[in-house]
Amino acid sequence: MSNRFEKIARLKDSSFKIFGMFCTFFGLAMLAIFISSIFSEGISRISWDFITSYPSRNPAKAGILSALAGTLWIIVITALAAIPIGIGAAIYLEEFSKKSRLGKIIEINITNLAGVPSIIYGLLGLEIFGRMMGMGGSILAGSFTLALLILPIIIVATREAIKAVPSSLREASYALGASKWQTVKSTVIPSASSGIITGIIIAISRAIGEAAPLIVVGALAYVPFVPNSPTSEFTVLPIQIFNWVSRPQAAFLVNASAGIIILLGITFLLNAAAVYLRIKRTVKY
Template sequence: MPAEETLVSEKTVPRSSVAVKRDPGSSRVGFRRIKNKTAHVLFLLATLIGVLVLAVLLFDIVQRGWPYLTSDFFNNFASRIPSRAGIHAAFWGSVWMIAVTAPLTFLIGVAAAVYLEEYSKKGWLSRLIQLNIANLAGVPSIVFGILGLTLFVRGLELGKSVLAGSLTMTLLVLPVVIVAAREAIASVPDSLRQASYAMGATRWQTIRNVVLPYAFPGILTGTILALSRAIGETAPLIMVGAVTFLAFTPASVFDEFTVMPIQIYRWIAEPKEEFQYLASAGIIVLLAILLSMNALAIYLRNKFQR
């Protein structure tokens, strides 16, 4: 367009009409900014309310339970006398249960995830299995307790043993581990698989040497977080028959046991005020274990990612 025509067109267009055309757009942008700031403030307030409630709760628990965290608390068994009560049996019962649950959950969960992602045909059966696994991850824990009571305690006649409780907790957290492992394996780029096949590797060699090492941080993180849930569960173990009062620690997987959440629940139900302080001390110990497991998950994830 010539320069004269450009000048004429600019002169013929009134400035008021240009301003009118720009006003709706600018008003919409301003309204969106206001909505963005409002949503930001609301989300921040919601987060701060949750953090504040958690901080108050933790402060109250630590204030009430910290004086009871003595050597006698860890060495004594449960007792009806508050000054003689301790968490020795419940602590080692939780250790035994996690020691059995962890390898079972990891091996079965990773094997199932590898099969679903690498070996199974992408058809209706595979989608049905994946849908059921995803649904099982949201089933209430008490349902797994009923299943463990029917299958392990009575069906296999394992009784109120560590093995029965560990198998029940394995069923509880297994769907979570499978879903997490599948997501980690699916995130491995196909170019790495194709490069391994181009070097002459078999499918299993590719999975073992390429896929699993790449996906291991995500698999490990999902497994440890699932075990953190298992160590804090109470309802399934009550259904299995974990007792609330024991004067011994398990010596094998076939012995009776109790765990810290059940012991804490029992102390809270006692009428004496001293038992409330003992329950707070038990909560501190349980929180320390959970935070340690989460910190281990973060450390291992960062280590293997490097």
């Protein structure tokens, strides 16, 4: 009898293993097909001229300078706005707030916010930052909107990282006479930093790819100048790519592929930074 059960169990084991392998390779194969088709179409279009030219009706002369500059502005200001608020909120929720009913409600709502479609944040940003606060379609309005969009991701990731810090470390800190703030500052955050940084970079990578909420806030498509201040009008790479993809001339599709390669390059760079920082800073207990 036991022999039969064992056989069935082994069969289940191996069939699940094959299923799991299939799932893994399916995702990887799709990514490989996508990347190879994008690269074969767009890589030859990438040149210094492509990166340093403004948009044009002539696909061979068109470039991404204003879109790339806009994307970099947006990354920096979104990060500056979202990181302190996100980490601050997470520290409060994990270390200071009492585990009350209100705390639970706040917790559930933050998790829900992470699932709100990005276009909704665009409408919110348009009303609050664009109209009520009078920022119009500026980089500031766009960045703050994206900061709202990624705040829940940062908060959730930071909280998970803080939760993973063993309580024995806190207790040791208190035993040495440290106050709560000193414990948080010198023990909890340094220990959680690799997880926090990973969360931040995943959140920013998401913000880079957004076009819809920025179009709602008032980001443009044709911008023949590099934004020179946070109040300047702007466009970003995803909008430029979206615009090129919908044009009738096939040469614009090549431009779109080249733009996608640049955008992927920025995302990979950020992810590489995340991996590096995580490896470097991981603390073992």
